[in-house]
Amino acid sequence: MKERTGSEVAKRAAGEHAATQVEEGMCVGLGTGSTAAHAIRALGHRAANGLTVQGIPTSLGARAIAREAGLSLTDLDEGLPDLVIDGADQVEQAGTALIKGGGAAHTREKVVATAADRVVIVIDETKLVDRLNRSIPLEVLPAAQPVVAREIRSIGGEPSLRAARAKDGPVVTDNGNLVVDCAFGPIDDPETLAGMLAAMPGVVEHGLFCDVGDELIVGTETGVSVESFPLESHEGR
Numbered sequence: 334m335k336e337r338t339g340s341e342v343a344k345r346a347a348g349e350h351a352a353t354q355v356e357e358g359m360c361v362g363l364g365t366g367s368t369a370a371h372a373i374r375a376l377g378h379r380a381a382n383g384l385t386v387q388g389i390p391t392s393l394g395a396r397a398i399a400r401e402a403g404l405s406l407t408d409l410d411e412g413l414p415d416l417v418i419d420g421a422d423q424v425e426q427a428g429t430a431l432i433k434g435g436g437a438a439h440t441r442e443k444v445v446a447t448a449a450d451r452v453v454i455v456i457d458e459t460k461l462v463d464r465l466n467r468s469i470p471l472e473v474l475p476a477a478q479p480v481v482a483r484e485i486r487s488i489g490g491e492p493s494l495r496a497a498r499a500k501d502g503p504v505v506t507d508n509g510n511l512v513v514d515c516a517f518g519p520i521d522d523p524e525t526l527a528g529m530l531a532a533m534p535g536v537v538e539h540g541l542f543c544d545v546g547d548e549l550i551v552g553t554e555t556g557v558s559v560e561s562f563p564l565e566s567h568e569g570r
């Protein structure tokens with residue numbers, strides 16, 4: 334479930350900085366969430382001022398923001414993205430792992446990121462943690478939900494079906510599936526857990542992204558810091 338953290342100023346700083354990395358003629362994967370939305374709007378401004386760019390949205394939400402921003406849209410059938418700009422819910426201070434899916438869009442986000450030449454993750458500084466400890470979202474086939482819940486418990490997790498806020502019943506993803514948020518406590522070995530989740534029948538995709546990002550842009554109240562993955566730990570950051 335999405336908790337809103339971080340200031341809009343910090344998110345905007347990260348998103349707008351990422352948008353400056355887009356070059357003439359690029360195809361850009363458009364991430365989902367409030368931080369990526371700043372990048373999409375900034376790209377819209379650049380396109381209005383003459384930049385030729387095409388966007389591949391990762392969700393219906395990203396698509397709506399991109400259309401409002403006046404961006405030309407395309408899809409993976411037409412070509413693969415040169416660059417993806419996307420947010421994250423938590424990022425390991427040192428390493429390559431992060432959690433996505435707070436907006437229930439992680440399946441398409443992972444597909445578009447995997448297709449891209451370069452993946453830029455944009456976050457505010459509240460998302461950086463020593464060890465990942467948020468619940469991991471799973472997109473799950475509706476008929477498989479009880480089986481997946483049992484499998485999650487068998488590996489020590491606590492599954493919780495994500496409830497919709499403005500509708501009765503569960504969240505239904507853009508792909509017509511359910512979201513099960515799985516609490517594991519602090520995660521020591523994200524790669525191993527990612528492998529276990531990916532192997533569960535009925536799990537369409539999980540929200541652990543290991544070794545997917547190339548660059549991390551962290552927004553603060555006063556600016557941005559830019560680092561390459563794998564990240565190095567910084568005391569007191």
Ligand code: 5RP
Nearest residue numbers: 366367368420434435436438
């Ligand atoms: C959506 C995502 C988002 O990128 C993630 O939830 C971050 O969103 P925000 O920038 O609003 O905090 O993974 O599925």
